[in-house]
Amino acid sequence: MNFNSHTDLVVAVVVQLVNALTAGEARGRPYTPPQGEELAAAVTGILRPRPPREVSVAEAAELTAYAQEFRAVFEAVAAGDVDAAAERVNRLLAETDARPHLARHDGEPWHLHFHGPNGTFAADWAAGCATGLAVVLGGEFHDRLGVCTAPRCDRVFVDTSRNGTRRFCSTACQNRVKTAAFRARRA
Numbered sequence: 152m153n154f155n156s157h158t159d160l161v162v163a164v165v166v167q168l169v170n171a172l173t174a175g176e177a178r179g180r181p182y183t184p185p186q187g188e189e190l191a192a193a194v195t196g197i198l199r200p201r202p203p204r205e206v207s208v209a210e211a212a213e214l215t216a217y218a219q220e221f222r223a224v225f226e227a228v229a230a231g232d233v234d235a236a237a238e239r240v241n242r243l244l245a246e247t248d249a250r251p252h253l254a255r256h257d258g259e260p261w262h263l264h265f266h267g268p269n270g271t272f273a274a275d276w277a278a279g280c281a282t283g284l285a286v287v288l289g290g291e292f293h294d295r296l297g298v299c300t301a302p303r304c305d306r307v308f309v310d311t312s313r314n315g316t317r318r319f320c321s322t323a324c325q326n327r328v329k330t331a332a333f334r335a336r337r338a
């Protein structure tokens with residue numbers, strides 16, 4: 152199952168940004184995002200192969216604020232409140248001044264960009280991310296954004312399984328829950 156190759160790519164980036172940049176719990180442990188240079192390196196790694204340069208600490212911090220907004224979209228969908236998710240995405244599209252235009256560069260074929268004319272680096276990326284989320288929410292698979300249902304984990308995921316039954320952020324969480332259920336049955 153996929154939306155289209157570009158949307159798949161963008162939504163995968165959104166998932167990675169939310170999971171790396173927002174505090175909470177991950178696979179059974181408290182999670183604190185990296186700070187400063189480490190944060191910048193993490194964001195550079197996620198956005199690779201774009202941008203062709205290192206992301207600055209300030210840019211990474213700005214993207215962290217957007218990552219909180221993206222998380223709220225996943226949480227709303229997971230709670231069954233698609234209306235709230237859609238409102239948030241619309242606000243993000245307006246805030247980031249997202250607007251589609253065709254671009255061709257670096258030897259690539261024509262493809263859509265979504266950033267506004269005067270955005271910052273982070274706002275440009277956020278515009279693309281918000282557009283990816285909008286494509287998902289506006290389509291048949293609008294309920295495919297999820298938050299891990301394992302205990303002590305709140306990492307997000309996009310469910311690309313055929314029948315849309317994914318519940319966990321990772322096989323690590325799936326195995327934790329299976330093991331706990333197995334122990335409970337034996338006890």
Ligand SMILES: [Zn+2]
Pocket residue numbers: 177178299300301304305306319320321324
């Ligand atoms: Zn998890």
